[in-house]
Amino acid sequence: DAKTTQPNSMESNEEEPVHLPCNHSTISGTDYIHWYRQLPSQGPEYVIHGLTSNVNNRMASLAIAEDRKSSTLILHRATLRDAAVYYCILRDVYGGSQGNLIFGKGTKLSVKP
Amino acid sequence: DAGVIQSPRHEVTEMGQEVTLRCKPISGHDYLFWYRQTMMRGLELLIYFNNNVPIDDSGMPEDRFSAKMPNASFSTLKIQPSEPRDSAVYFCASSLLDVMGTGDEAFFGQGTRLTVV
Numbered sequence: 001d002a003k004t005t006q007p008n009s010m011e012s013n014e015e016e017p018v019h020l021p022c023n024h025s026t027i028s029g030t031d032y033i034h035w036y037r038q039l040p041s042q043g044p045e046y047v048i049h050g051l052t053s054n055v056n057n058r059m060a061s062l063a064i065a066e067d068r069k070s071s072t073l074i075l076h077r078a079t080l081r082d083a084a085v086y087y088c089i090l091r092d093v094y095g096g097s098q099g100n101l102i103f104g105k106g107t108k109l110s111v112k113p
Numbered sequence: 114d115a116g117v118i119q120s121p122r123h124e125v126t127e128m129g130q131e132v133t134l135r136c137k138p139i140s141g142h143d144y145l146f147w148y149r150q151t152m153m154r155g156l157e158l159l160i161y162f163n164n165n166v167p168i169d170d171s172g173m174p175e176d177r178f179s180a181k182m183p184n185a186s187f188s189t190l191k192i193q194p195s196e197p198r199d200s201a202v203y204f205c206a207s208s209l210l211d212v213m214g215t216g217d218e219a220f221f222g223q224g225t226r227l228t229v230v
Binding site for chain 1: 144146148155156157158161163168169204206208210217218219220221222223224
């Protein structure tokens with residue numbers, strides 16, 4: 001399976017933007033880049049996903065490098081409620097691992113008031 | 114839709130007993146995932162189904178674990194016999210998947226916290 005690499009932890013100040021990086025140098029052409037987050041004592045929740053183009057939704061933005069070997073999740077104004085573990089995942093549409101959704105260790109984001 | 118529903122929310126059982134965890138996916142979703150989460154190992158994918166058929170069960174730790182999906186609206190994860198090292202939070206998730214990549218976010222249940230004593 002294609003793998004991702006994320007920093008173990010990051011810190012941010014409240015009200016400031018946060019850029020969470022993810023490397024996926026072995027990404028295949030049919031891998032979508034997904035981001036999930038897990039708040040304390042809750043199940044993971046979907047944040048955003050994309051294939052090649054940058055994506056925006058009400059929660060965040062996803063910036064994808066032109067060669068697709070890395071991506072960045074952008075929280076435009078961090079709040080205390082954004083403190084969570086953020087997971088970057090590759091999800092294949094085709095192939096033997098079709099539909100698989102494998103979580104790595106993620107990045108633990110701390111937000112300081 | 115009420116989302117992915119898991120039961121029970123908490124389960125405490127004695128070593129050697131059979132444990133059955135239940136999951137009701139979101140209606141219309143064709144993928145169902147079972148995960149286990151511990152502090153040591155993080156979030157592990159145990160097995161996933163597509164249209165009620167198990168696709169990959171390589172994450173199932175051993176023969177004591179089994180999972181079934183008898184129909185599109187129900188799945189079970191069974192541990193028999195249970196051991197203390199099985200103590201963890203077990204999550205069920207469901208999603209669609211289409212080649213256009215639209216609408217394929219996975220929705221997770223609240224999890225079942227299993228304690229085996």
